[in-house]
Amino acid sequence: MTDELALDKQLCFALYAASRAMTAVYRPMLDELGVTYPQYLVLLVLWERDGRGVREIGTELDLDTGTLSPLLKRLEALGFIERRRLAADERRVEVHLTEAGRALRDEAVKIPHCLATRTKLDLDEAAALHGSLVRLTAALQSPDES
Numbered sequence: 384m385t386d387e388l389a390l391d392k393q394l395c396f397a398l399y400a401a402s403r404a405m406t407a408v409y410r411p412m413l414d415e416l417g418v419t420y421p422q423y424l425v426l427l428v429l430w431e432r433d434g435r436g437v438r439e440i441g442t443e444l445d446l447d448t449g450t451l452s453p454l455l456k457r458l459e460a461l462g463f464i465e466r467r468r469l470a471a472d473e474r475r476v477e478v479h480l481t482e483a484g485r486a487l488r489d490e491a492v493k494i495p496h497c498l499a500t501r502t503k504l505d506l507d508e509a510a511a512l513h514g515s516l517v518r519l520t521a522a523l524q525s526p527d528e529s
Contacts, residue, residue, distance in 0.1 A: 405498075406420055408498060408501050409423070409494070409498070412493075412494050412497060413494075415490070416487060416490055416491060417461060418458070418461070418463070418487075421444075421446075421450075421454050422454055422457060422458050422461075422463075423491070424444050425440060425444065425451075425454055425455065425458060425464075425478075426458070426463065426480075426484065426487065426488075426491070428440050428443050428444060429464065429478060429479075429480050429484065430480070430485075430488045430491075433479055433480050433485075434477050434478070434479050435477065435478055436475055436476065436477055436478070437451060437452075437455065437466075437475075437476045437477075437478060438475075440455075440478060455478060458484075461483075462481055462483045462484075463480065463481060463483055463484035463487060464478050464479060464480055464481060464484050465478075465479050465481055466478055466479075467479060
């Protein structure tokens with residue numbers, strides 16, 4: 384008989400442990416860049432497409448403005464981004480990379496390769512895991528239909 388409550392059988396714990404391990408692998412690489420993991424995520428969004436609204440960044444990263452605002456302030460203090468109020472609607476703020484923020488991308492480009500090496504997953508395994516995690520997240524965020 385298997386114990387359904389055994390820690391090593393819990394999907395939540397496996398995800399928690401994997402998340403902590405992943406963050407630990409990222410930490411030294413991000414320390415070299417001078418940013419935290421959440422700040423790195425903001426930069427990834429902006430490297431994908433610069434000049435996004437604060438609300439759009441929050442939606443993309445699933446962060447509320449109370450969490451996102453301090454991240455943006457710190458990135459601005461570091462000189463990687465600048466926030467600009469829109470002339471047409473001063474309530475809206477767009478976030479733009481600075482030269483330093485764009486240059487940081489050249490240093491960060493090695494991170495995905497380093498991470499791929501550390502996971503010891505081949506491309507197909509990594510793609511399958513990514514797809515499973517995306518589906519899991521979507522299922523958990525959808526309304527409960529029971």
